[in-house]
Amino acid sequence: MKRAAWAHLRLSALEHNLRRVREMAPGRQVMAVIKAEAYGHGLMRVADVLAPMADGFAVSCMDEADALRGAGFRLPLLVMQGFKNERELRQAAHQEIAVVAHDETQLRLLETTPLSNSLKVWLKLDTGMGRLGFPTQRAAAVYGGLQRCAQVMQPPVWMTHLACADEPERPENTAQLERFEAATEGLPGLRSLANSAAILSLPRSHGDWVRPGIMLYGASPLADRDPARHGLERVMHLQAPLVAIQDRAMGDTVGYGATFQCTRPTRVGVVAIGYADGYPRHVPNGTPVMVRGRRAPLIGRVSMDMITVDLTDHPQAAVGDPVTLWGEGLPVDEIAAAAETISYDLLCAVADRVQVTSQS
Known part of the structure; x- marks a missing residue:
């Protein structure tokens, strides 16, 4: 049953905001984050609009990625919480869905699970978020372990998540960037660090892939709470x-x-x-x-x-x-x-x- 209240979505603003991402992070690939029903805007609706413009879609879980594949979206997909078990790992490989690996258990499954297709893996390092990710001092060892996984595409994409990017002057941002750079120095693979806040305020973090989320929907990721200041349009x-x-x-x-x-x-x-x-x-x-x-x-x-x-x-x-x-x-x-x-x-x-x- 529907109520009298309504949410009107201006889809052209999604396109505008993604263009702003490309203007602020020129030359970078854009992994548009559309998890959680595209931040409440509708997963399929937003995917339809952004698919011609984005380089890939990031979602939270395999069910979201499976729904997108089932709806016919063929561009790269990334499951940011990775796979939880052997069944999800097989599903990701079968549907050509990239996964984030952030835990030793996942590495063991990658080594021991026969897969129908080669799998793209993003390796997540914990540089200060204190949530998911391998310790930075384990980066080289984790990479070595991944090389032993014959069914994993090489090289991986290295990623981390910034805890304080919404307050760009915080020293934690510089500390995380330095830890990530030191941990991945000399290791093959692309880099991905920047969420919406970092795209706007920390150009050093832009790496190879940026991961815009809230800014796509016209809201501010920064503590100043002023999306218009950054040329974003509300959706x-x-x-x-x-x-x-x-x-x-x-x-x-x-x-x-x-x-x-x-x-x-x-x-x-x-x-x-x-x-x-x-x-x-x-x-x-x-x-x-x-x-x-x-x-x-x-x-x-x-x-x-x-x-x-x-x-x-x-x-x-x-x-x-x-x-x-x-x-x-x-x-x-x-x-x-x-x-x-x-x-x-x-x-x-x-x-x-x-x-x-x-x-x-």
Whole structure:
């Protein structure tokens, strides 16, 4: 069942943002990251748009890669969490899907599992993220082990992930780059380090393959939260209808917990969207929405299916008007900041019950 709320996607912005990636990282190959339903924008929809422009697609798991192959996408695919077992390893080789290897168990499977096709492998080093990856001091030994795997294409692509690229002045960035460069010096293979934030702010990290994610969708990966500054265009415009307007007296409270009390006679608008649709529950009073091109503040707690907004200064607002939660004139990064989270969280959280429309 679909709700009255809708997410409108401007697909030309995806193309624009990928062109911006190429402008900022000239000469590099682009592995467009479309995991998590393309950050909430729809895996197949985004793949259709970007396939003619990208050099490959990166996803999180084998199921995502399998779905893309099943839909007919033949460009290079990379599973960033790699394979979990022998079955997934065989599947990757059969469907010509590249995998990230980050663990000794995976190396042992690569040595012992007969495969139907040769397999492309990216080797991940942990240079400071503290999550997945081989220790940098093991790089040469890991490469030696991979050379013993007759069914693995040589050489690998070397990769790492930057923990603090969204704050480019942090010393951890330089430290990670230096560790990666030292660990891979003299070892054959291409290099991949840069996520969206590093593409924008750390040209030293660009290597051979860049891996843009959030910037493709027009949101900022940097702490300044200003995508327009980097020439990015928003893709998603989230809206919901105004379904009621009520007059409340000074002193009246609004919503669960009576967290908002009217300090004047207040015209309260009720909008048909809530946390079950993916709108963040913990945004505070005053978080902006857009009504007829002007901002209005949210008042009261976000409910499962509704929010309430102060329309006292919007006398022309009427039931049926579309209310913008984020999009044109109201960056998703701003709403994420109000919710004390990041735009990735909000975009990925948009629920299936929200209607989706798109235009080229």
